[in-house]
């Protein structure tokens with residue numbers, strides 16, 4: 001049984017686990033896209049955060065990945081990100097992110113990663129009569145100048161709300177920080193350094209291309225620390241492919 005199920009998180013080395021002829025070329029295509037084609041996060045202006053987002057369905061029986069359509073605005077494609085749809089304070093609240101371009105959605109490695117993560121997730125049998133919703137986030141933190149700092153949101157141990165999230169390192173260059181911590185659920189909202197002995201499962205860094213980890217959200221809390229520039233007199237960056245998995249949620253009839 002996967003450690004994801006027994007301890008609530010698991011670390012992976014996908015460059016090795018998913019190896020196939022041509023993986024390097026597909027990896028480079030993703031890496032270069034992160035380097036050159038991620039616009040600034042419109043919801044985090046001036047915070048050194050760049051991102052794109054697209055959403056897909058995985059059909060459990062046929063194992064097909066079906067990308068959901070975008071919204072077109074000023075000739076640019078956006079993908080809607082629903083959050084707190086069931087949060088009474090923000091009914092129907094959603095954000096729009098620049099969508100991932102079509103050729104990248106067909107990148108073989110990206111599709112293999114989506115299915116490899118999917119195969120790690122676990123659900124009730126009756127849940128799998130509906131598609132699983134997959135959120136694919138391309139996120140880059142970039143620190144250009146000596147005293148720049150880039151912070152992941154939220155900046156504390158937390159749970160995401162989606163049942164499963166996986167993080168895959170695309171590139172880490174000339175940065176300090178970006179340290180991950182996995183804790184028990186009860187330490188959410190705290191910083192790792194404020195927790196007590198035994199409340200953190202592990203503190204680690206992912207440094208190699210496609211080094212990854214996944215969390216079963218209800219079982220653990222997780223955290224990544226801010227990044228600053230490393231020793232070299234050049235920009236630093238940390239690019240992460242984040243993928244979350246959730247059920248199709250059916251509204252109650254009498255709502």
Ligand SMILES: [Fe+2]
Pocket residue numbers: 158159160165222
């Ligand atoms: Fe998170």
